[in-house]
Amino acid sequence: MTVRRLALRYGLRVGVLAAALGLWQGLSAAGVIRADEFPSMSQTATALWDQARTATLWTAIGQTLEGWAIGLAIGAAAALLVGTVIALNSFAYHSVIGVIEFFKAIPVIAILPIGLVLWGATLTMKFALVAFAVFWPLVIQVCYGVRSVDPVVRDTASVLRLRGPRRFALVIMPSAAAFIATGLRVAVAVALIVDIIAELIGGGSGVGVRILLAENAGPSAYPVMYAYIVVAGLLGVLLAGAFTIAERYVLHWHESQRSAAVERNIYPERTEVTLAVSLSPGRWPGADPGVAVRRVVRRVVGAVGWLEVAVLPAARVDRQGAVDPVGDRPGPRRPVLQS
Amino acid sequence: MGQGLRWRTISVAGAALLAVTAAACSSGSPNSSSTSPSASPSASPSTSPSSATSTSSGAAASVTNVTLGYVPYSDDASLFYAQDSGIFRAHGLNVSFVAQASPVAVEASMASGTEQFGFVTTPVLINLNSKGVGIKCVSTVDGNEPTNPADDSTVLVAAKGSGITSIKGLAGKNVAEVQLTSLNSLSVEVLAKQAGIDPASVHQIAIPFPQMPAALAQGRVQAAVIVAPFAQTALDEGATVLTHPNQVLFANGTLTCLDAMSSYISANPAIVADFRAAMDESVAYSATHESVVKQTLVKGLSLTPAVAAKQILATNFDTTFNTASIEAIESDMKAFGIITSEPAASAMLWNP
Numbered sequence: 001m002t003v004r005r006l007a008l009r010y011g012l013r014v015g016v017l018a019a020a021l022g023l024w025q026g027l028s029a030a031g032v033i034r035a036d037e038f039p040s041m042s043q044t045a046t047a048l049w050d051q052a053r054t055a056t057l058w059t060a061i062g063q064t065l066e067g068w069a070i071g072l073a074i075g076a077a078a079a080l081l082v083g084t085v086i087a088l089n090s091f092a093y094h095s096v097i098g099v100i101e102f103f104k105a106i107p108v109i110a111i112l113p114i115g116l117v118l119w120g121a122t123l124t125m126k127f128a129l130v131a132f133a134v135f136w137p138l139v140i141q142v143c144y145g146v147r148s149v150d151p152v153v154r155d156t157a158s159v160l161r162l163r164g165p166r167r168f169a170l171v172i173m174p175s176a177a178a179f180i181a182t183g184l185r186v187a188v189a190v191a192l193i194v195d196i197i198a199e200l201i202g203g204g205s206g207v208g209v210r211i212l213l214a215e216n217a218g219p220s221a222y223p224v225m226y227a228y229i230v231v232a233g234l235l236g237v238l239l240a241g242a243f244t245i246a247e248r249y250v251l252h253w254h255e256s257q258r259s260a261a262v263e264r265n266i267y268p269e270r271t272e273v274t275l276a277v278s279l280s281p282g283r284w285p286g287a288d289p290g291v292a293v294r295r296v297v298r299r300v301v302g303a304v305g306w307l308e309v310a311v312l313p314a315a316r317v318d319r320q321g322a323v324d325p326v327g328d329r330p331g332p333r334r335p336v337l338q339s
Numbered sequence: 340m341g342q343g344l345r346w347r348t349i350s351v352a353g354a355a356l357l358a359v360t361a362a363a364c365s366s367g368s369p370n371s372s373s374t375s376p377s378a379s380p381s382a383s384p385s386t387s388p389s390s391a392t393s394t395s396s397g398a399a400a401s402v403t404n405v406t407l408g409y410v411p412y413s414d415d416a417s418l419f420y421a422q423d424s425g426i427f428r429a430h431g432l433n434v435s436f437v438a439q440a441s442p443v444a445v446e447a448s449m450a451s452g453t454e455q456f457g458f459v460t461t462p463v464l465i466n467l468n469s470k471g472v473g474i475k476c477v478s479t480v481d482g483n484e485p486t487n488p489a490d491d492s493t494v495l496v497a498a499k500g501s502g503i504t505s506i507k508g509l510a511g512k513n514v515a516e517v518q519l520t521s522l523n524s525l526s527v528e529v530l531a532k533q534a535g536i537d538p539a540s541v542h543q544i545a546i547p548f549p550q551m552p553a554a555l556a557q558g559r560v561q562a563a564v565i566v567a568p569f570a571q572t573a574l575d576e577g578a579t580v581l582t583h584p585n586q587v588l589f590a591n592g593t594l595t596c597l598d599a600m601s602s603y604i605s606a607n608p609a610i611v612a613d614f615r616a617a618m619d620e621s622v623a624y625s626a627t628h629e630s631v632v633k634q635t636l637v638k639g640l641s642l643t644p645a646v647a648a649k650q651i652l653a654t655n656f657d658t659t660f661n662t663a664s665i666e667a668i669e670s671d672m673k674a675f676g677i678i679t680s681e682p683a684a685s686a687m688l689w690n691p
Binding site: 034036037113116117118119120121122200201202203204205209212213214215216217218219220221222224 | 408410411412437438439440441443444445447448449450451452453454547549550552553556567568569572640641642643646
């Protein structure tokens with residue numbers, strides 16, 4: 001990407017942000033926004049700076065992220081498991097999908113009182129609600145993803161007798177990954193919203209409770225209240241951004257990411273990128289300042305990949321004397337139909 | 340299977356494992372440090388009891404951990420003081436504070452067993468008891484409703500230019516209230532009935548206190564039941580005081596209290612007695628040292644010392660439950676169809 005294009009893209013973003021903040025300040029200064037109802041940008045920024053110098057803000061962020069992370073992990077793991085199981089069986093899928101769609105439509109705020117009665121204003125209540133909110137939309141994405149496996153790939157895997165964890169890891173997950181990633185990207189934001197709402201309405205601790213405290217403290221604390229609302233927004237942007245970057249690394253082999261990479265012009269020499277190439281050091285020197293970081297990430301991913309090969313049982317294709325459709329594999333061969 | 344595909348699939352499996360590991364790490368470490376149940380500003384128990392208040396009779400050998408759900412507002416000053424000055428601790432209680440948005444959320448948390456004491460308003464107390472949920476007031480928050488209008492922080496105001504000069508003028512007008520079916524909306528209905536207009540002709544609209552001054556100024560509502568410190572903004576802009584509903588209808592009334600589940604009270608009468616003694620001690624101190632006690636709001640509500648000093652504590656510091664006021668609210672609630680059965684007021688109050 002040329003410097004000019006970079007400057008244009010990021011310059012525009014910064015420009016729009018600055019214009020929005022300037023508009024906010026201008027409307028406050030002109031008296032269009034009532035000062036006792038909505039503080040000016042500079043007051044809010046000052047309050048944010050004051051909070052950032054105390055442990056209160058950082059503790060609150062930590063408490064909010066705690067509920068977010070645990071809830072997201074539980075919800076996502078459960079959705080992955082349940083979604084895969086449902087999707088692999090057509091009968092189960094068609095039986096259950098209606099119920100899932102029903103639960104997906106239930107707003108979490110409606111079950112918040114149940115959460116409060118069961119767990120009180122605790123961390124458990126927060127992450128349980130987050131997990132509930134994340135689970136339903138994600139389980140549908142997982143179902144779609146798993147059911148979208150290319151029939152040729154699926155049949156090939158069957159022929160190669162790939163089963164259990166290896167089939168899950170090597171056939172189903174790669175096909176479903178893009179669907180799951182989309183679902184997760186939405187889930188990351190939903191989880192944060194639900195987390196903060198649970199704090200705001202249910203109580204306990206975290207950014208939501210700081211907003212509540214500032215709101216109840218009266219007009220003098222409005223800048224603090226809006227400072228925490230800004231913090232909630234920034235958290236959302238940062239988490240979504242972090243997820244997009246993580247997705248770029250984890251799914252760098254996927255069609256969507258490869259075309260995006262070409263658009264970003266990260267790999268100037270080639271449009272087709274495989275991990276075998278990306279793992280080898282010394283390619284694209286100086287192509288991008290983040291290249292060293294990416295290299296480290298890929299090496300870790302590669303190492304874990306090797307570990308997976310070593311730990312998971314190898315496909316027992318050859319030992320069991322299965323069909324070798326290509327005919328280029330070592331080991332004993334037998335005809336398809338043995339009399 | 341080509342070499343490229345193989346590499347890619349391996350990388351995916353590896354990445355999945357990596358992601359799970361990362362998730363486990365990220366969720367594991369903060370979880371282990373989350374055992375302290377509270378992070379409210381007044382939660383950190385101070386162990387420096389003020390000399391003026393360390394008159395505790397029960398210098399308890401063992402400390403009982405209890406959790407209290409509260410709704411943050413100015414009248415919590417005595418409650419914050421009991422915590423900050425070490426009165427609770429002197430009575431053998433280690434109280435963790437949990438800030439919550441409404442009494443309903445507090446009561447739900449008490450039902451879950453995670454909170455033993457909580458803030459409740461009398462209408463919620465009555466409503467839950469009439470539905471068979473056994474909860475009882477165990478102490479006042481900072482005393483009963485003041486008898487002097489100047490001490491009351493709740494006012495019914497009319498917007499500038501609305502032409503409303505009395506309760507009668509509310510017929511057909513929009514009145515802002517923080518919550519429908521609350522004490523404030525009940526008061527407006529009772530006042531309307533007393534003034535000889537149909538309570539149903541008053542359009543009650545739920546608007547949060549912070550937005551009420553603007554709603555009044557912009558003419559979206561013609562009147563509002565508003566509390567300090569928001570009321571001052573409205574008055575500065577020309578709104579006029581029609582009446583102090585709580586003071587007029589329920590002078591010296593018990594409109595809020597700190598409560599506990601009946602089952603908890605019967606199982607732990609000694610703890611509840613300690614809690615009551617601590618609160619009564621703190622409120623008694625507040626009656627003579629109001630300016631000192633208000634400074635707990637600096638930490639409790641994150642106010643500046645100047646703003647904290649200006650807060651109104653809407654109380655007469657009388658810690659004796661007013662049974663008659665609860666019965667009066669109860670009969671009003673029945674009259675307006677909010678409850679169908681009237682539990683005995685004495686059954687909703689606990690006294691040592």
